[in-house]
Amino acid sequence: MTDTAPTAPELLALRHQIDALDRDLLALLNRRASLAQAVGEIKKKEGSVVFRPEREAQVIDGLKQVNAGPLRSESVAPIWREIMSACRSLETPTRVAYMGPAGTFSEEAALGYFGASIVRMPCANADEVFHVTTSGAADFGVVPVENSNEGVVTRSLDLFLTTPLFIIGETSLMVRQNLLRSIDSLEGLEAVCAHPQALAQCHGWLSNHLPHVERRPVSSNAEGARLASTNPALAGIASERAASEYGLHVVGRAIQDDPHNRTRFAVLTHPDRHPRPGRSGHDCTSLVVSVVNRPGAMHDMLVPLKRHGVSMTRFESRPARSGQWEYYFYIDLQGHPEDPPVGTALAELRTVCDFFKVLGTYPLDTH
Ligand SMILES: C=C(O[C@@H]1C=C(C(=O)O)C=C[C@H]1O)C(=O)O
Numbered sequence: 001m002t003d004t005a006p007t008a009p010e011l012l013a014l015r016h017q018i019d020a021l022d023r024d025l026l027a028l029l030n031r032r033a034s035l036a037q038a039v040g041e042i043k044k045k046e047g048s049v050v051f052r053p054e055r056e057a058q059v060i061d062g063l064k065q066v067n068a069g070p071l072r073s074e075s076v077a078p079i080w081r082e083i084m085s086a087c088r089s090l091e092t093p094t095r096v097a098y099m100g101p102a103g104t105f106s107e108e109a110a111l112g113y114f115g116a117s118i119v120r121m122p123c124a125n126a127d128e129v130f131h132v133t134t135s136g137a138a139d140f141g142v143v144p145v146e147n148s149n150e151g152v153v154t155r156s157l158d159l160f161l162t163t164p165l166f167i168i169g170e171t172s173l174m175v176r177q178n179l180l181r182s183i184d185s186l187e188g189l190e191a192v193c194a195h196p197q198a199l200a201q202c203h204g205w206l207s208n209h210l211p212h213v214e215r216r217p218v219s220s221n222a223e224g225a226r227l228a229s230t231n232p233a234l235a236g237i238a239s240e241r242a243a244s245e246y247g248l249h250v251v252g253r254a255i256q257d258d259p260h261n262r263t264r265f266a267v268l269t270h271p272d273r274h275p276r277p278g279r280s281g282h283d284c285t286s287l288v289v290s291v292v293n294r295p296g297a298m299h300d301m302l303v304p305l306k307r308h309g310v311s312m313t314r315f316e317s318r319p320a321r322s323g324q325w326e327y328y329f330y331i332d333l334q335g336h337p338e339d340p341p342v343g344t345a346l347a348e349l350r351t352v353c354d355f356f357k358v359l360g361t362y363p364l365d366t367h
Contacts, residue, residue: 033087040091049273050091051139053169054280056084057363061282078112085115097121097129097138103222103242105173109265110142113171125219126155130163133268141165141268147175148262149201152316156266157330160288160359167286167360168277169267176261177202179252180225180243181235186251191216193224194237202237205255222246266360280363283336284313285346290320290328290355297352301329304348308341310334328355336361 043050060080064073088094096114098106100122107122123129126143133141143156177198181189191214192199192206199206199215206215216234218224222245224236229246236248243250266286277283291297305312314332335342337358350356 029083029086032083033090036087037090043091049275050088051094051274052277054277054283054363056081057280057282059084061280081112082115082117085117088115089117093119094140095119095121095138096140096142097123097132098142099123099125099129099144099220101220101222101226103225103238103245104220105175105239105263106142106144106265108239108241109144109171109173109263112173113142113169113265113267114140126153126159130159130165130268133165134163134270136270136273139269139273140168142171142265143268144263145170145266146264146314146316147197147201148260149256149258150197152318152330153197154318157288157316157318160330161328161357163268165268165270166276166358167266167362168269168274169362170264170284170365171267172262172264172365174261175201175256175263176239176254177221177237177256178240178243178250179235179255180228180238180246180248181251182229182232182248184249184251186210188233189213189235190233192235192237193218193227195219195221195224198224198237201256201258201261204257205252209252209255267362268360276360277362279336279338282364283334283339283361284364285333285335285337285342285361286314286330286359287333287346288328288330288355288357288359289349289353290326291352292354293326300352301349304345304352305333307348308345310342310345330359 040050060077063080064076067073067076094114096110096118098110100107102122107120110118121132121138123132129141129143132138144153145156146152179192189210192210193216196217198221199217218227221236221238222242225238225242225246225248228234228236229248235251240250289301291301311334312331313334314330316330317327318330320326320328333342337343337346
């Protein structure tokens with residue numbers, strides 16, 4: 001079938017109806033945008049913040065519940081995230097720092113969470129994301145914290161310990177890695193340049209298909225793609241978006257060893273500029289704690305959670321680097337401190353820990 005084929009009159013009539021509906025939708029969206037602007041004026045007078053993640057989560061949850069179809073429920077969140085992003089941008093610009101350059105999965109995560117109507121602030125690494133978000137040059141920072149294949153992103157977790165920033169949200173991405181090159185072939189390839197995490201995620205594929213090609217770790221996958229775009233002897237490993245960003249061919253598609261490879265990101269902000277999100281009804285609380293190394297210490301730590309029936313959805317440990325075999329424990333709990341069992345469990349937990357820091361409490365990912 002070609003585009004020059006005669007078009008059935010029924011199809012033309014349906015398209016006519018779609019065009020009319022789109023105009024109605026646009027008028028409705030503009031009415032919504034005007035209301036958001038009015039909300040923005042009130043916030044300005046009150047001196048309160050624009051971005052309200054718990055409100056946005058409730059808007060999406062509410063619409064998913066009443067969705068009568070045929071639109072799939074999974075389609076509701078991305079559509080409304082963009083609508084709310086556009087409305088929010090009329091209240092104030094949202095400046096978001098993430099690990100750049102353009103085309104990284106961190107950028108994709110930032111756009112997925114805040115929508116496209118943001119001011120993008122690509123940074124060289126996680127340290128810089130924390131730095132610009134702490135200084136106020138960015139309103140929010142997005143950093144990877146965990147990969148379903150490779151485990152925790154240690155630098156991010158270590159930075160959480162000392163930062164004044166707190167987690168305001170989370171988002172996760174399906175990570176599909178591709179081998180990218182300026183020529184459309186594997187011939188004459190000398191090195192694959194990518195972030196060490198991506199090289200590890202594609203270890204099996206690289207060993208099978210390119211056993212004799214050097215694997216060269218670089219600061220980000222986008223940097224690898226940039227290098228590949230300047231030298232045909234090099235390849236990068238990155239997203240399809242990076243391929244179009246750097247004008248590269250996809251010479252190996254979805255080459256990550258795990259087809260369900262996901263990366264989870266934390267969204268951070270500063271307590272002087274943003275209140276902690278209120279209860280949305282589907283929340284997560286992240287904390288980091290440590291206890292001195294004595295028999296039963298770990299058990300004592302878990303007792304308050306069990307006693308108050310609070311579910312733990314994540315438990316990671318990181319060496320405290322004291323040389324004493326001491327550890328920090330990164331814990332995610334289901335619920336918000338305003339939910340009585342969670343608040344009480346946290347208060348009790350604090351009394352048995354030597355170090356106790358709530359990293360954030362935020363609505364669960366609405367994807
Ligand atoms: C309009 C508001 O401001 C922002 C935009 C929202 C929206 O478009 O629905 C929701 C929450 C805020 O992040 C609001 O607070 O209600």
